[in-house]
Amino acid sequence: MREIVTLQVGGFANFVGSHFWNFQNELLELAEDPEADAVFKNQALNMDVFYRYGETHQGVPTYTPRLLSVDLQGSLGSMSSSGTLYNGGSSVPSSVMTWDGNVSTQASEPRRRNLFLQSLYQEEQENSFTVENGVSGAENGSQKEVSDRDSVEQLENDVQYWTDYSKAHYHPQSLYELSGSWIDTHKFDNYGIGRDSFSGDLHGEEMSNRLRFFVEECDHIQGFQFIVDDSGGFSPIAVDFLESIADEYTNVPVLLYAVRGPGSAIDSISQKHRVSRKLHDAVSFSRLSSLCKLIVPVGLPSLSKSKASRLLCIKDEKPYHCSAVYAATLHSVSMPFRMEPLGPSADSTYASGALTVNEVVQILSGQARQNMVAILDAAMPAPSLTGNQVEQTFLRNLQPLTPEVSEHVEDLQSVESMIVIGALGTGGQRASIHEVKSMVHTAYEHAITRPIFSHLSVAQCPLPIPLPFPSIFGNRVGQHGELLGTPVIGSSSRGSLDVHSIPVAARLRSSSAVLPFLENRFRLTSGNQDCLSRTCGNYISKGTKFNSRKEDVVGETYLGIQIFRFYFKCTKCSAELAMKTDPQNSDYVMEAGETQNFEPWRNADEEADKEKQKRESEEMGDAMKSLENRTLDSKRDMDIRAALDEMKSIKSRRATVSVDEMLTALQNTVAHKEEERMVEEDEAIIKSIVFRNSKDYVRRIHDDDLDDDEDLLKAAKRQKLNQDNSKPTDALTKIRMVHKILISFSSLQLLGCL
Numbered sequence: 015m016r017e018i019v020t021l022q023v024g025g026f027a028n029f030v031g032s033h034f035w036n037f038q039n040e041l042l043e044l045a046e047d048p049e050a051d052a053v054f055k056n057q058a059l060n061m062d063v064f065y066r067y068g069e070t071h072q073g074v075p076t077y078t079p080r081l082l083s084v085d086l087q088g089s090l091g092s093m094s095s096s097g098t099l100y101n102g103g104s105s106v107p108s109s110v111m112t113w114d115g116n117v118s119t120q121a122s123e124p125r126r127r128n129l130f131l132q133s134l135y136q137e138e139q140e141n142s143f144t145v146e147n148g149v150s151g152a153e154n155g156s157q158k159e160v161s162d163r164d165s166v167e168q169l170e171n172d173v174q175y176w177t178d179y180s181k182a183h184y185h186p187q188s189l190y191e192l193s194g195s196w197i198d199t200h201k202f203d204n205y206g207i208g209r210d211s212f213s214g215d216l217h218g219e220e221m222s223n224r225l226r227f228f229v230e231e232c233d234h235i236q237g238f239q240f241i242v243d244d245s246g247g248f249s250p251i252a253v254d255f256l257e258s259i260a261d262e263y264t265n266v267p268v269l270l271y272a273v274r275g276p277g278s279a280i281d282s283i284s285q286k287h288r289v290s291r292k293l294h295d296a297v298s299f300s301r302l303s304s305l306c307k308l309i310v311p312v313g314l315p316s317l318s319k320s321k322a323s324r325l326l327c328i329k330d331e332k333p334y335h336c337s338a339v340y341a342a343t344l345h346s347v348s349m350p351f352r353m354e355p356l357g358p359s360a361d362s363t364y365a366s367g368a369l370t371v372n373e374v375v376q377i378l379s380g381q382a383r384q385n386m387v388a389i390l391d392a393a394m395p396a397p398s399l400t401g402n403q404v405e406q407t408f409l410r411n412l413q414p415l416t417p418e419v420s421e422h423v424e425d426l427q428s429v430e431s432m433i434v435i436g437a438l439g440t441g442g443q444r445a446s447i448h449e450v451k452s453m454v455h456t457a458y459e460h461a462i463t464r465p466i467f468s469h470l471s472v473a474q475c476p477l478p479i480p481l482p483f484p485s486i487f488g489n490r491v492g493q494h495g496e497l498l499g500t501p502v503i504g505s506s507s508r509g510s511l512d513v514h515s516i517p518v519a520a521r522l523r524s525s526s527a528v529l530p531f532l533e534n535r536f537r538l539t540s541g542n543q544d545c546l547s548r549t550c551g552n553y554i555s556k557g558t559k560f561n562s563r564k565e566d567v568v569g570e571t572y573l574g575i576q577i578f579r580f581y582f583k584c585t586k587c588s589a590e591l592a593m594k595t596d597p598q599n600s601d602y603v604m605e606a607g608e609t610q611n612f613e614p615w616r617n618a619d620e621e622a623d624k625e626k627q628k629r630e631s632e633e634m635g636d637a638m639k640s641l642e643n644r645t646l647d648s649k650r651d652m653d654i655r656a657a658l659d660e661m662k663s664i665k666s667r668r669a670t671v672s673v674d675e676m677l678t679a680l681q682n683t684v685a686h687k688e689e690e691r692m693v694e695e696d697e698a699i700i701k702s703i704v705f706r707n708s709k710d711y712v713r714r715i716h717d718d719d720l721d722d723d724e725d726l727l728k729a730a731k732r733q734k735l736n737q738d739n740s741k742p743t744d745a746l747t748k749i750r751m752v753h754k755i756l757i758s759f760s761s762l763q764l765l766g767c768l
Contacts, residue, residue, distance in 0.1 A: 016236035022083045023252045024243025026275040028176040029333045033341030035182040040478040058365035063352040078185045087191045091175030092125040096186040130165035173334040179482035187224045204294040208247025222258045237371030240270040249298035256305035267372045268306040274313030276330040299535045307375040310388045311416045322413035325488045327507035343392040346433045346520035350471040366447045367471030378524040385524045389416045395495035396519035398438040399445045408457045418531040428525040430468040436476020436517040476515040485509030572597045
């Protein structure tokens with residue numbers, strides 16, 4: 015079995031986790047309910063991936079989440095830290111006294127259960143009584159319906175703790191309160207406060223022991239599902255957890271969801287607070303991302319105003335609302351982890367596309383991408399597979415839940431993992447696995463930009479809506495998540511009493527659209543390229559002076575400029591850090607021991623958005639300006655196309671020349687140059703020789719030759735006759751003969767020298 019251990023650290027993370035476990039609890043109850051939809055009985059899902067078997071001290075079998083939840087003291091509300099199943103311990107004080115003085119005990123009254131928890135407790139007691147005595151409790155059905163409506167109304171108006179709407183039962187090792195810690199959560203809001211509050215105590219050791227309890231009972235753990243509220247002081251606690259996991263479970267992947275409620279994005283009037291928040295974001299994200307295989311930021315500044323809530327009615331000020339949407343998406347993403355794996359050619363009727371945590375991590379951040387940050391998209395509820403243009407609208411319904419993501423980015427190297435659960439087909443019936451796959455493939459074929467790789471997982475089982483789910487559905491959402499033609503009159507929102515299940519589509523994608531998020535996380539107020547020590551998380555600002563050791567980087571230069579490496583020590587923990595110069599970008603490259611907070615990303619997307627907004631404001635109400643801009647766009651497109659056509663023609667002409675032809679032409683060029691050089695040498699030699707027929711030739715006349723004038727006259731006539739009867743070829747022949755004689759003479763001289 016491939017188990018998953020879930021960790022929830024922080025207030026909002028536990029709000030999300032409480033909804034997540036409510037969904038799992040609802041699936042378990044529907045699977046045992048004889049009157050439930052048949053799709054919940056044949057889920058092809060292995061719930062043991064997230065759950066563990068056990069028994070109480072009285073021998074009662076239990077089935078509880080494999081979970082470790084960490085929160086501040088007093089955050090459990092009316093629930094005990096030992097859970098609700100394991101209440102065998104005695105609260106009677108010990109008779110052993112080590113103090114003989116006066117003892118005074120002060121205890122606060124326990125928080126009263128709300129109507130939902132009271133009805134849940136009453137229902138469990140009735141079920142237990144029914145099982146033991148065989149008595150039917152059907153006569154209480156009418157009263158239960160009224161109680162459910164009252165419970166839902168109270169939950170909408172009065173949820174203070176994540177335990178107020180929790181249906182699940184937890185193991186005593188699952189719930190951990192940070193005793194003696196902060197109670198004022200508004201001041202517990204940055205990395206430094208959290209690190210200082212929990213350094214040097216025994217919290218870390220105890221939490222590691224609890225985590226070890228769940229890991230050691232696993233047969234073969236496939237990974238950790240880590241949900242952390244990184245908006246406050248819980249980030250260093252999560253970092254301690256991740257460091258412990260990295261040390262003890264080296265090869266176990268961690269899928270980390272960094273969740274934030276809308277309240278954490280409210281800008282403060284104080285400049286000091288804004289600077290502190292940005293520093294916290296940089297430090298927290300840098301530390302968390304360096305210790306996990308894949309991190310998924312989740313949490314929009316205003317979920318109610320986003321495109322993801324088009325069919326929802328959400329109140330941003332209520333964590334109870336926002337966490338429900340995020341939990342539903344996380345539930346959908348986790349579906350492939352518990353699907354029963356099938357053969358390569360086999361296909362289940364109820365589920366397809368099983369994956370493990372490690373496979374998802376490899377798809378999104380493997381060798382092809384090297385990107386540790388993924389984007390989470392969701393469509394809730396997902397559109398039905400009916401209509402003429404469902405292929406075009408299906409992908410557009412997937413809207414990001416990750417903040418600060420560019421919408422219109424064409425990343426041809428992006429990779430995706432999509433999950434579709436409970437899709438509706440014709441007539442409101444559940445669509446088959448084959449129909450969903452065909453529709454998604456068609457949607458990608460019609461898309462303008464397609465990912466380089468996409469994995470699809472499909473399950474017929476929809477998202478069940480448990481009773482404590484908030485009333486966040488719009489009045490056009492039907493009982494099974496279908497989109498109604500006309501809105502329901504008399505109610506602006508609908509909840510669990512009106513909507514029983516919904517289809518959901520979720521997607522994890524690795525894309526360059528996440529670059530604005532990374533840039534804003536690492537861009538500090540000063541704009542400097544500062545760094546963090548990986549050992550202790552110490553923030554080292556630009557301009558800090560160090561005593562460093564310098565060395566030349568062997569074999570690395572840029573345009574003849576030598577690259578240097580510097581070694582220096584952290585100002586806090588004295589760990590050795592190393593960086594080298596980057597003359598190409600006028601920057602430094604961090605090599606060991608530290609992480610750079612800001613890299614000079616190009617702000618192309620941001621500038622494009624500003625230019626687009628400026629253009630829209632100019633064209634508003636000005637038809638001539640709009641026409642002028644369209645004309646310029648058309649001219650620019652024509653110029654680009656002309657340039658592309660020219661480049662294509664040049665490329666096609668070059669493509670017709672083979673390698674052999676290029677080599678032959680090169681050899682011919684070399685031979686031609688050699689021949690020209692030899693001709694030039696011949697001409698130079700010829701010019702250096704004075705021939706008998708030349709006008710510069712002077713003949714020496716000896717005394718013996720002057721005896722007879724008649725012989726001299728005859729010789730002159732003979733010379734003239736030879737000049738008249740000479741041929742051009744004879745002159746060339748003589749030149750070549752002279753050339754050979756000179757070469758032979760030079761060779762003889764060279765041999766004589768030797």
